[in-house]
Amino acid sequence: LRNSGLGKSTLVNTLFKSQVSRRSAGWARDEKIPKTIEIKAVSHVLEEGGVKMKLTVVDTPGFGDQINNDNCWEPISKYINEQYEKFLKEEVNITRKKRIPDTRVHCCIYFITPTGHSLRSLDIEFMKRLSHSVNIIPVIAKSDTMTIEERLEFKQRVRKELEMGGIEVYPQKEFDEDMEDKSDNDKIREAMPFAVVGSDKEYQVNGKRVLGRKTAWGIVEVENPNHCEFAQLRDFLIRSHLQDLKEVTHNIHYETYRAKRLNENGGLHPITCNDTQESNL
Numbered sequence: 001l002r003n004s005g006l007g008k009s010t011l012v013n014t015l016f017k018s019q020v021s022r023r024s025a026g027w028a029r030d031e032k033i034p035k036t037i038e039i040k041a042v043s044h045v046l047e048e049g050g051v052k053m054k055l056t057v058v059d060t061p062g063f064g065d066q067i068n069n070d071n072c073w074e075p076i077s078k079y080i081n082e083q084y085e086k087f088l089k090e091e092v093n094i095t096r097k098k099r100i101p102d103t104r105v106h107c108c109i110y111f112i113t114p115t116g117h118s119l120r121s122l123d124i125e126f127m128k129r130l131s132h133s134v135n136i137i138p139v140i141a142k143s144d145t146m147t148i149e150e151r152l153e154f155k156q157r158v159r160k161e162l163e164m165g166g167i168e169v170y171p172q173k174e175f176d177e178d179m180e181d182k183s184d185n186d187k188i189r190e191a192m193p194f195a196v197v198g199s200d201k202e203y204q205v206n207g208k209r210v211l212g213r214k215t216a217w218g219i220v221e222v223e224n225p226n227h228c229e230f231a232q233l234r235d236f237l238i239r240s241h242l243q244d245l246k247e248v249t250h251n252i253h254y255e256t257y258r259a260k261r262l263n264e265n266g267g268l269h270p271i272t273c274n275d276t277q278e279s280n281l
């Protein structure tokens with residue numbers, strides 16, 4: 001997320017279009033949050049290695065678009081916590097479902113404006129505040145607007161600024177499980193933030209149809225690793241790290257929320273106040 005016009009919707013479409021087999025489940029839910037931003041969730045069914053999975057994308061049109069962006073992360077933070085709260089309520093329910101419907105946000109892709117300068121204070125502030133409740137994956141939006149040198153430099157600067165700000169994005173060092181995990185994740189941390197390009201248009205390149213952006217000087221192929229890092233982001237998100245994103249969400253972020261919530265209430269009682277009498281036994 002971050003600002004309209006950064007290519008969020010396009011990238012989401014790219015993500016689904018770039019899948020060999022895809023089926024759209026249409027709109028899942030539409031939640032309105034007062035004034036500043038609207039939060040929209042769309043579910044798609046993806047097939048990966050013969051396994052079907054439902055992927056829900058929550059979009060936040062207009063984030064950071066206000067004249068005054070103070071606290072503009074609040075509705076997003078609220079949304080994330082509401083999903084934890086829903087899950088917690090189900091979990092503490094005595095007549096607990098076998099499989100609790102999971103609407104928790106497993107990862108937040110943060111779109112950085114390709115300025116070539118520094119992160120904005122809003123970017124830093126957002127990631128600082130949210131990195132303790134959700135897995136943040138920063139990406140450089142519309143990276144075809146930068147030269148190779150600019151992109152490299154910008155990526156380096158962003159990593160430095162995140163480090164100076166004490167911001168731990170996903171995959172967080174402290175959660176590496178073993179040496180192999182560490183060495184895989186180090187490679188990702190060194191390559192972050194992925195510089196992406198999105199498009200839902202197809203063009204013919206060397207006899208193959210590819211997703212790309214046609215410019216006066218040629219076609220930017222979104223899935224070509226020599227052109228941008230979209231393919232790396234996709235593989236990371238829905239192949240190599242999908243399960244880990246879920247685990248870190250459950251074991252770390254949700255656990256933090258849960259502990260805090262149960263502490264402040266001195267136990268489970270007030271959370272279950274909306275439940276039926278039977279489950280309040």
Ligand code: GDP
Nearest residue numbers: 004005006007008009010142143144196197198
């Ligand atoms: P959103 O408001 O963040 O959802 O942005 P959109 O996906 O609607 O894109 C806004 C505009 O940017 C559209 O004209 C897109 O065609 C264009 N756009 C989207 N992705 C890219 C990209 O990777 N590179 C470039 N140069 N333009 C893009």
